Amino acid sequence: MVPTLGVEEEYLLLDPVTGHNVPVADEVYAALPEEVAGQSRREFRRSMVEMVTPVCRTLAEVRQSLFTLRVAAAKAAATAGARLVAVGATPIADPDRTVSDDPRFRRIVDHYGPVVAHPAVCGCHVHVGVPDRDVAIQVGNHLRVWLPVVQAIAVNSPLHAGADTGHASWRAMQLDRWPSLGPTPWFASTEDYDRTVRALVASGVMLDETMVLWHARPSARYPTVEVRVTDVCLTIDDAVLVAGLVRALVATAIDDIAAGRPAPRARGELVRAAHWNAAHTGLTGTLTDPRTGGSRPAFELVDELVATVRPALDRHGDLTPALQGLDALRERGTGADWQRRVHARTRDVAAMLADLGQRTIEG
Template identity: 65%
Template sequence: MNGPTVGVEEEFLLLDPRTGENVPAAPAVAGKLPERLREQHRREFRHSMIEMVTPVCGSLDEVRDSLLRMRQAAADGAAAAGANLVALGATPVGEPGLTVTDDSRYRAIVGHYGPIVGDPAVCGCHVHVGVPDRETAIKVSNHLRPWLPVVQAMFVNSPFFAGADTGHASWRSMQLDRWPGLGPTPYFESGPDLERTVRLLVGAGVMMDDSLLLWHARPSARYPTVEVRVADVCPSAADAVLLTALIRALVGTALDDVAAGRRALPIPDWVLKAAHWNAAHNGLGGTLLDPSRETTRPAWELVDELVETVTPALDRHGDLDTTYELVAALRTVGTGTDRLRREHERAGGDLVATLAGAARRTVAG
């Protein structure tokens, strides 16, 4: 193993093949999973979602194999339950009934946040990267802040809502903006600084408790990892492998900076919030706000700068060739949102046909 360990969490929608609506089939799908994969399943907030989690992995090959195996098993279980497993960041048509999993914690969230909980399901891809300890995780999160908007732009995959194109590349991101406790990671000097902030937010009711600290990058409360949760669920396993490689390399680069005593740039929160909104709206289809320079730049110029910045870490991890190939493929085929919009146009505006294509891509090798 040449780099930090990684783990990937993927959330998927369960859709009716005939209507494209969300189907509350998660319990049935979970029951159809092979015994060997049931430990990698997690219950989600809604019965129309299913989450699968890789084991701790040391290489991209391990990540890829695990993702393909989990996606296929979950898709087979969904088919047996009369649904399609679809890697899509936001509910594309609707969610009749909005069935919430019967769990005391989920019921408490409903009671605390009220009508926001009625928003239809959204699905992300979260990458955990191993770090030595919590203090290091906090410093690494500071260094990640200026790069996460461009990562978000690369992995947008949710243009549709209520049966129509929203005009946003990631409707999931727009929808999540309604929740307090989400958004750009604040800059923290230390563990006590973070803990003081969390106590204040919990005391004010912005967070129901400290487990609902859901910033784009966060030190895990349970493991020695940094969790990055800015991306929509990826349309294919190959996209998720690219996301994993880039996040691991960003963390590796940040660890180098921390070891060398280089402080992260304290970018104002409002600049980061604007950069993330811009990324969620545009994807890679125009300009992005560069938080470090506080100016707009062509999106692919920022992607190239990101890749160049993390190239030493990619090389050290053994991920360089794979990442270069996958970035070249992304440049050719576009983001998940780009692909969905092209397919939607080719299908003459037939969203159900578009979603069927997305279901096939979800399990494609």
């Protein structure tokens, strides 16, 4: 059976003139057409909106849904005087860091204090259907060594305070401040997972069980594995590619679990190093292979990932769109590469953000 798919995307709301984040999310949600309003989710910051696809079975459905949601959200943002942009981190400034009026958000602010005060960041979360929670936790073990490669494919936040940070994903660097976010630990069993979460909540590292923010986790609401490692993708093409690869990775892990093949073991320090490397360089240089600790050309690891999940891609009907997406990625680069090229050409961050706004809604 082909696992189901769902994609959650977060977007920034930017002033069309200054490029600053603007806290007009309430106005944007109010302006959404009725047919998509139910697929919106209130986000932590009032300068962000989140849109969620319905449950999908094909990448064509994912593509059409993302296009519909992005265009609707962009039009609603325009009525509120803002530009909707799919970018992973605040590119210029976030002068009004107002948190949305929600009791849970207020508890997070009270508990974590200044950790919460960083500029807004936006991610892409992919949900893949799994048989049950036990399988979801085992799948997390199998994904650990491959998620840095997925992260590198989707890097899309090189700017901070209007300047290039030298990192392809500044979002990842900002999120390192959160104590319960990062690579998924290896768990021996569901009991081991639950025991660990209880201990982390008791310690205060996690405010509650909803603060499990690891890169892959069993969803608290759905029978899915939620992979939340990437920046929001600049283009719909890149988002579809990430969704297809993540589904294929989960399906391959389920096959391995059923066949009794163990998950690759890698030291936690090496997995974390691989994620840092992915966020720093994207696909422009080498990536760390957490299985060995060695450096390898980025696209060599991408090709190995595709070879590993190719049977699942083929089985799902996703092989051709995945290969086409990778060909496009090789030709034009990641979202971070695109931002840097446009910035270098225009020497104008505002012009670059206008370009990003257009690419956000191109289908």
